Amino acid sequence: DAGITQSPRHKVTETGTPVTLRCHQTENHRYMYWYRQDPGHGLRLIHYSYGVKDTDKGEVSDGYSVSRSKTEDFLLTLESATSSQTSVYFCAISGNRGGYTFGSGTRLTVV
């Protein structure tokens, strides 16, 4: 989507290494979210942010941290990647009318 971009699109990393995924928006929206999508589990919320430096946990936050130092950027960090964190990660933003827009996703493989 034109207003939200994720990087990288694909990444392969080794168990135990730190990994940071980036979400960038150009819509100046207050709310930003990180989800993961796995077969059999659907989309699940990891962390979300409701403003600069304001973040909170979602339902599957263990092993993840986030940071938001600017309105436009929301970073997701896996401090020490594990194979269970192999997944597709989606960033989303929520606008004034409450509708969500999703990024194209990052496919992460932990070997």
Add this chain to the structure above:
Amino acid sequence: KQEVTQIPAALSVPEGENLVLNCSFTDSAIYNLQWFRQDPGKGLTSLLLIQSSQREQTSGRLNASLDKSSGRSTLYIAASQPGDSATYLCAVVSGSARQLTFGSGTQLTVLP
């Protein structure tokens, strides 16, 4: 905790049929409901957004209804086409974080 259920999990229809996808949610205190489409290996594309005060929204061959009091929504697809083949996801926004909770999706196949 909000829970969203979608029925059926999979659906296969011949081209040209009209079809209905169902979504139900457990907590009626929602801000809005959104239908998405996801193609294999791709991201989520928003189809329709229904605010909690609205009863329905229409876009082209798609019509979504919302009955908040009963916790139900339907997505109606008219004159289905093979290009409609995808997974359709229903999601509701609720809670202080305005969190989006997803159903497991309906995998639709439209046969030529």
